[in-house]
Amino acid sequence: MVKQNGRIVTGAHYGLKDWLAQRVTAVLMVAYIVLFAVIVWISAPQNQVEWAAIFSYPGMRVASFLFLASLMWHAWVGVRNVLMDYIKSAAIRLTLQILVIVSLLAYLVWTAEILWS
């Protein structure tokens, strides 16, 4: 039994992990979008070389990867909620959830490939 009082967000999950993850990933994505917009605004890249130069910095690659990883995680929580609401059959829902997880992991590998190639 989890004690009702004295709960802290960094403790065990209490069933609120997804709720919190959804909000943390959202805020991280907004921060990246603002940062990215400022960088593009200042450097004003005109061609492929200049665009690639922006993404050549290791910090930019890591930040972009974290942004897209946040996007995948955020999408997982959101799509899982939608599936739980509308798909009543456990078998179909599990199948769809597996498809969503596999596709999101594949997207993440693709993301790494794009950023580090």
Added chain:
Amino acid sequence: MTCIKEYNRLHLLAVKRIVIALNYHNKVLCMEAKLLKKQRPKHLNLFKISQPLPAIVSIMHRISGVLLFFPGIPLLLYGLQMLLESADSFQALLTLMQNPVVKGLVLLFVWFSLHHLCAGIRFLVLDLHYGVALAHARASSKWVLVVSVALTLAAGIVLW
């Protein structure tokens, strides 16, 4: 004699009135019963009742979220790949972006993103217990719709 006649007449009148009143009362009860029968159990047709503004913003947040997951994410990654891979792919991306249909679709996804972003910020603020009162909630959902459409129009002007 006249006294008894008068008494009988008045008595009859009173009885008639009571009967009329009872009939009327019965009719009202019947109508109420019919109404109650109609109302319970209640089946709400979501397409027939007019949704409040916050509900519209909420369902649009959900629909835009699903569309941003698919086909949004693969399209975003495909675009990023074309942008960074080579000079040829970059040129192909520029050519693709000249197509008015592609421009329209991109603008549609810009709108999905902006609506999802604005509605998401509104939900975060509501989580902090700000603007929970009905009037505020209505006003903020109206702002979400207005701001996301206005920013999408601005993006459209930049695109064209």
